[in-house]
Amino acid sequence: MRLVANMLDRARPLFEEGGRFNLLKPVFDAGDALFLSPLARTSVAPHVRDPLDVKRVMTTVIIAVIPCILASVYFFGLRMLAMFVVSYAVGLSIEVLSAIVRKEEINEGFFVTGALFPLILPPALPLWMVGVGVAFGVIVGKEIFGGTGRNVFNPALVGRVFLALAYPRAMSGAFVEPGSGPLGRVTQYAVDAVATATPLAAAKGGDFAPIPNLLIGNVTGSAGEVSSIAILLGGIFLVAVGIASWRTVFSMLGSFAILSAVMHGGSLEIVGWHMLAGGLLFGAFFMATDPVTSPMTNAGKWAYGIIIGVSAALIRNLTGYVEGVMFSILLGNIFAPVLDEAFIAASLRRLREQKA
Amino acid sequence: MKLRGGHNIRLAGRPSSEIRDLPAPSRLLIPLRSRRFHMTEIRVDDGRKVAAGDVLASDPENFRIPLLAPRAGTVRLEALEGHVVIERLEPFDVEHFDGSPAGGMPSHVEAARSDPTAKRRALVELGAWQFFSDAHSGAVLDPSSVPSGVIVSTIHLEPFVARGDVQLHGRLDEFARGLEHLQNFLEYQPIRLVVPDLATPFAKEIREAVAGYAFVQLVAVPLRYPFDHASVLARHLGLPHDLEHPVWAIPTAGIFAVDRALTFGRPVTERVVSLGGPAVDEPVHVRIPVGYPIDDVLANHVCREPARVVSGGVFSGDAMGEDRKGLDTETAGLTVLAENRSRHLFGFARPGWSRRSYGRTFLSGIRPTFAESMNTALQGELRPCIACGQCVDVCPAGIMPNVIHKYLYADEIENTIDARVDLCFECGLCSYVCPSKIDLRQQFIDAKRAIQEELEAIAEAEAALEVEA
Numbered sequence: 001m002r003l004v005a006n007m008l009d010r011a012r013p014l015f016e017e018g019g020r021f022n023l024l025k026p027v028f029d030a031g032d033a034l035f036l037s038p039l040a041r042t043s044v045a046p047h048v049r050d051p052l053d054v055k056r057v058m059t060t061v062i063i064a065v066i067p068c069i070l071a072s073v074y075f076f077g078l079r080m081l082a083m084f085v086v087s088y089a090v091g092l093s094i095e096v097l098s099a100i101v102r103k104e105e106i107n108e109g110f111f112v113t114g115a116l117f118p119l120i121l122p123p124a125l126p127l128w129m130v131g132v133g134v135a136f137g138v139i140v141g142k143e144i145f146g147g148t149g150r151n152v153f154n155p156a157l158v159g160r161v162f163l164a165l166a167y168p169r170a171m172s173g174a175f176v177e178p179g180s181g182p183l184g185r186v187t188q189y190a191v192d193a194v195a196t197a198t199p200l201a202a203a204k205g206g207d208f209a210p211i212p213n214l215l216i217g218n219v220t221g222s223a224g225e226v227s228s229i230a231i232l233l234g235g236i237f238l239v240a241v242g243i244a245s246w247r248t249v250f251s252m253l254g255s256f257a258i259l260s261a262v263m264h265g266g267s268l269e270i271v272g273w274h275m276l277a278g279g280l281l282f283g284a285f286f287m288a289t290d291p292v293t294s295p296m297t298n299a300g301k302w303a304y305g306i307i308i309g310v311s312a313a314l315i316r317n318l319t320g321y322v323e324g325v326m327f328s329i330l331l332g333n334i335f336a337p338v339l340d341e342a343f344i345a346a347s348l349r350r351l352r353e354q355k356a
Numbered sequence: 357m358k359l360r361g362g363h364n365i366r367l368a369g370r371p372s373s374e375i376r377d378l379p380a381p382s383r384l385l386i387p388l389r390s391r392r393f394h395m396t397e398i399r400v401d402d403g404r405k406v407a408a409g410d411v412l413a414s415d416p417e418n419f420r421i422p423l424l425a426p427r428a429g430t431v432r433l434e435a436l437e438g439h440v441v442i443e444r445l446e447p448f449d450v451e452h453f454d455g456s457p458a459g460g461m462p463s464h465v466e467a468a469r470s471d472p473t474a475k476r477r478a479l480v481e482l483g484a485w486q487f488f489s490d491a492h493s494g495a496v497l498d499p500s501s502v503p504s505g506v507i508v509s510t511i512h513l514e515p516f517v518a519r520g521d522v523q524l525h526g527r528l529d530e531f532a533r534g535l536e537h538l539q540n541f542l543e544y545q546p547i548r549l550v551v552p553d554l555a556t557p558f559a560k561e562i563r564e565a566v567a568g569y570a571f572v573q574l575v576a577v578p579l580r581y582p583f584d585h586a587s588v589l590a591r592h593l594g595l596p597h598d599l600e601h602p603v604w605a606i607p608t609a610g611i612f613a614v615d616r617a618l619t620f621g622r623p624v625t626e627r628v629v630s631l632g633g634p635a636v637d638e639p640v641h642v643r644i645p646v647g648y649p650i651d652d653v654l655a656n657h658v659c660r661e662p663a664r665v666v667s668g669g670v671f672s673g674d675a676m677g678e679d680r681k682g683l684d685t686e687t688a689g690l691t692v693l694a695e696n697r698s699r700h701l702f703g704f705a706r707p708g709w710s711r712r713s714y715g716r717t718f719l720s721g722i723r724p725t726f727a728e729s730m731n732t733a734l735q736g737e738l739r740p741c742i743a744c745g746q747c748v749d750v751c752p753a754g755i756m757p758n759v760i761h762k763y764l765y766a767d768e769i770e771n772t773i774d775a776r777v778d779l780c781f782e783c784g785l786c787s788y789v790c791p792s793k794i795d796l797r798q799q800f801i802d803a804k805r806a807i808q809e810e811l812e813a814i815a816e817a818e819a820a821l822e823v824e825a
Contacts, residue, residue: 038736
């Protein structure tokens with residue numbers, strides 16, 4: 001503790017005004033804030049504050065995806081770690097650059113995007129594509145709008161949509177067989193890329209993967225979405241600690257289940273299968289619940305979840321696409337400000353009658 | 357301090373029920389400025405001898421409410437910037453001062469016994485009127501105003517201001533007598549007496565003490581912050597904001613002041629002040645005269661340096677600047693907090709066993725409530741709003757702080773007004789829970805003032821146009 005503090009104190013003058021590395025001040029500040037809690041004091045009442053800060057919120061999300069990260073390494077090999085490294089390296093460089101340009105502090109938001117992005121990609125995707133995707137997602141999905149807190153779309157999904165549209169063949173060809181056995185592919189670096197169909201794609205041909213496999217995760221799919229148990233483990237934790245909104249998760253999964261049941265003639269087995277297959281759970285717990293790109297009003301969150309759940313069910317069952325969650329969440333992101341506008345207007349109407 | 361939804365913020369250093377008399381001061385440092393008052397009209401000469409109760413200064417902006425000399429002594433005007441200093445204090449007999457009137461009573465007080473107008477004047481001249489405030493705005497009341505409602509509150513919940521039960525203990529007779537006086541010049545308007553909705557022996561005692569008074573309407577409210585704010589009570593009781601006929605709000609200490617002024621004709625120059633907070637060794641209540649040097653109060657009780665001294669509670673009180681040396685007439689509590697001076701390795705990622713949070717990411721959530729030693733740490737870095745919605749959950753006014761913040765950030769004043777920033781109670785809970793560390797309370801206070809000024813400017817311009825026409 002003392003050691004770290006001393007090191008930081010010794011380095012600080014180099015980054016201050018007139019110092020040799022003044023340009024890199026946001027980097028220093030981020031490192032400083034990462035190691036040591038801030039010295040900042042309250043300047044106005046209330047004089048004491050709750051200990052929760054944005055860094056802790058983001059850290060909690062990362063803790064919640066750890067089961068998914070471990071599962072992805074188990075099923076798809078150590079190369080996953082390289083994907084995380086690329087995602088963080090490219091994304092953070094852009095974050096740092098924009099912090100320098102904007103003369104703001106580096107925002108914690110990227111740490112979540114950087115961890116989530118590889119998890120929604122096909123596991124055998126070339127590393128350079130990971131870099132290009134995260135760069136597009138962060139620049140177009142976030143920085144153009146003014147950084148974390150002001151973005152309209154979930155940056156990770158923007159990056160993935162870009163890759164899916166720009167390199168459709170590479171994307172669909174990068175789904176590979178998961179490992180199995182006690183060590184899975186933990187001892188392997190890469191999988192020999194033999195493209196296989198994801199459960200949803202196979203299901204179009206009437207070939208349904210067994211539900212236990214969907215639960216455990218030894219199926220083909222995007223790196224983080226395969227193991228439903230890992231997702232539920234982290235996702236329920238995230239909802240329980242109040243970081244992910246239960247309203248969003250519940251309404252999205254609920255509306256999806258109801259509509260699927262209607263379309264499949266009430267077959268619970270198929271509904272259950274669809275709930276576990278593909279990116280639905282991962283999207284519901286980790287992508288749709290991003291507080292910045294979802295509505296801020298509670299009523300808005302219900303409507304937002306329903307929009308996503310309904311359109312995911314429609315896309316999956318009625319269109320040529322096998323997976324609809326990514327587009328559905330982006331659609332929900334588009335609606336989020338509109339929903340807020342409507343529900344805020346409604347609450348303001350109620351407030352208007354209230355006397356001071 | 358409980359909040360809606362059951363979250364409980366327990367700050368260490370809750371003042372005990374003991375009311376302690378501090379040693380006689382060597383001199384008094386009486387601030388000319390306090391939260392609402394600015395005593396610019398000096399009404400004594402430098403070097404003059406004054407008696408206890410003499411007028412030292414008054415506030416021309418606030419109905420010439422006077423600042424009284426708490427003790428007899430020699431006045432020094434230049435000794436300390438922004439203060440009137442009284443030196444060479446004459447020996448002072450507390451018993452005598454508190455007891456029944458000795459010698460003749462000032463003539464206006466005699467007259468006050470019958471005439472309601474004279475009673476009001478006596479309250480102003482004896483320093484009791486300043487306890488009265490407009491329930492909605494907190495502003496000083498016009499002594500001649502006719503109230504549309506009167507709220508007397510015995511609950512003071514914010515950590516820490518002088519507690520109602522402590523002040524009332526053993527003095528219920530005086531309290532009841534004060535209520536009688538008050539009723540007398542209100543001309544039969546009901547007084548709404550706010551008591552805790554609990555069946556504690558003490559609450560029962562209060563009820564019994566006022567049982568015979570038909571003019572007292574008991575209002576039981578939950579002991580939940582911010583139910584001690586007058587504006588919350590006024591809205592809870594359905595008493596609207598009315599400039600012509602304001603809602604009067606009077607705290608416990610105000611009723612004792614009325615009793616003292618109207619029963620004995622004595623000036624009100626002493627206060628029971630709470631002295632609490634995590635940096636206080638022995639949190640108690642103290643009875644001290646206005647002008648008592650703050651340093652002397654702290655010298656005996658505060659252990660940790662450097663500390664921030666807050667006049668009032670930690671949620672809505674103001675930090676006392678270096679320039680404030682003595683107790684002012686409005687402070688109901690001194691809350692002392694250590695300044696944040698230490699940094700913790702990976703502070704944000706710690707399990708959080710010893711820190712309570714409104715959110716649920718801290719391990720302390722599984723512990724029973726414990727008194728917590730907080731300091732002035734901001735607990736994080738300022739960030740853009742992440743729309744987590746915690747401020748909406750805690751807001752007792754039912755407004756949406758995050759939405760108002762968004763409007764203010766975009767400088768959309770019309771929308772800010774529509775979002776009813778005027779309903780804000782200034783309780784500070786939104787700022788407390790904000791993970792982005794945004795000073796929402798301060799932003800709303802500033803916005804309300806800016807809107808008020810704008811409206812006044814518009815009204816003035818319209819009036820000027822009318823005159824021209």
